[in-house]
Amino acid sequence: MYIVTAEEMYEIDRYAIEHGGIDGKILMENAGRAIAERIIKQEASYQSAAVLAGGGNNGGDGFVIARYLQQSGFEVKVFQLVPDQKLTSEALYHKKLFINHHGGVETDINVEMLRKDLPYYQLVIDAILGIGVKGAIRPNIKPFISLLNECNQKIISVDIPSGLPANESVQIDTAVKADHTYIVEAPKQSLFTEWGFPYYGEWEIVSIGVPKQAYHRKSFARRWERDDVIATLRKRDTFSHKGSHGKGVVIGGQQMMPGSVTLTASAALRAGAGLLTVATVKDNISIIAHKCTEAMYHVLEEQDGTIKENDVTPFRTFDGAAIGMGMGRDPVTAKFTQRLIHDLDIPVIVDADGLHHLKPILNKVGKRNYPLIITPHYGEMAMLTEYTIDRIKLSPMAIAKEFARKYQLYVVLKGKFTIITSPDGKQTVSDTGNAGLAKGGTGDVLSGVILAMVMQHSSHLEALCNACYIHGASADMRVKTGRNTEIDMLASDVIDGLSHVFHTLF
């Protein structure tokens, strides 16, 4: 599934019209009919609907929906919020069709009139503003949006909740809080943001007959889904041996911090790594071995439990390294971590404390021959970029892309919507996972799954997408199958859940 900006959606529509030869009126017919059919099927207990139509093509979709709902027996009225002169030609065409089919349209209405009329209808269809919304919501429209947010009826938004920007980086003024949104063709960026998502309610996509080729002309962002995982996840060959699945090393865990590396190592093994070594301080080994019997060990030089400078040569023989978990931020540890990042000719995943050590050498890492993967949460991204967390939340895709391109690394920006970006700017979003993951240690688990996937897959981007999907899916599965709730789930439960996820994928 592609994720688009408003401009990209218009490009796709234009392609359908100019190359596919589908008239704009037909696209509108397809959109409105597809949405009406879903409403008729899914909202069978409802018999009446008020459609609020704006002047753009979103309003045009509203007239089509009104016509089909009426045909199926709904009592329908369209409340047209702007005069006819403001309607696009396609919207005007479909308004005429609706009237030809004896549809009722109210014009010249004010918000007080609508407040009186609205309670007669069971459903409210929000076709006021679509992806063409620009700037602050004007006073002729704003009170209607407020009215919808006060009313008790179920609100169904067409394409996007009215007033909500399609693109990230745009501040919300006022927007409809929908119960359900039927998104036309492809989700818009704001669906996968912390600030936009709550406005959509339940959401689903309706296709309107755009030729597939419209999506082949450039590299659109994508949502990574189950089918993508099934198509790309490496299966084990009958004759494979442990060496075929990657020999990984997890480097970290200063004294008193054995937990994070334990989680990373266990997760990497559960996610399919062939061999796994933990490089840590001596005193941690017996503690880790107690929880993760299958790992091997490499003792790191230390001073009073702090990881000192160590020779990086032994780590060159591995297929991948995950660095930074529980590593500590001591300047001596920083030097060692920076040498690992700079010198190792293998894929390196940097997380947690490792990200703090990475920051001063960011300008040097682009020259590495092997991929560098960083897995910051929003706080760590703010530390790395010096943008505020709020600024990153407003434009997570743009900021992650800027960073990945500038420093030539893979960025896994973690959150409810984890954004995965490659050095060339390709982006995907993984939206599996739930608030049960908002607990210490789950990021360490993700690093382990990433290590396992990266060692076994030639496409790093696909490996990262699969890791994020599977990690979140495990948390979802734990809750869905009643093994945990979002409250009691532990990072180690997420590791246990991995096998269940793999079972469902093969």
Ligand SMILES: NC(=O)C1=CN([C@@H]2O[C@H](COP(=O)(O)OP(=O)(O)OC[C@H]3O[C@@H](n4cnc5c(N)ncnc54)[C@H](OP(=O)(O)O)[C@@H]3O)[C@@H](O)[C@H]2O)[C@@H](O)CC1
């Ligand atoms: N393209 C296609 O082929 C297809 C498109 N489809 C549908 O079209 C939708 C996009 O249509 P669109 O481009 O006409 O824009 P849309 O969101 O209806 O809004 C424009 C209207 O809003 C107004 N307005 C703007 N900002 C405002 C503000 N701040 N405050 C108040 N008013 C404001 C603006 O007024 P104006 O600036 O012109 O005075 C204009 O009247 C898309 O979401 C999908 O549903 C489908 O049918 C499939 C085929």
Ligand SMILES: Nc1ncnc2c1ncn2[C@@H]1O[C@H](COP(=O)(O)OP(=O)(O)O)[C@@H](O)[C@H]1O
């Ligand atoms: N509310 C949430 N919904 C879905 N996933 C979440 C949520 N909160 C956190 N996560 C996921 O949990 C992990 C947390 O990572 P991180 O913050 O690094 O944890 P830690 O450093 O404690 O191990 C990330 O993979 C993130 O995407």
Ligand SMILES: [K+]
């Ligand atoms: K809308």
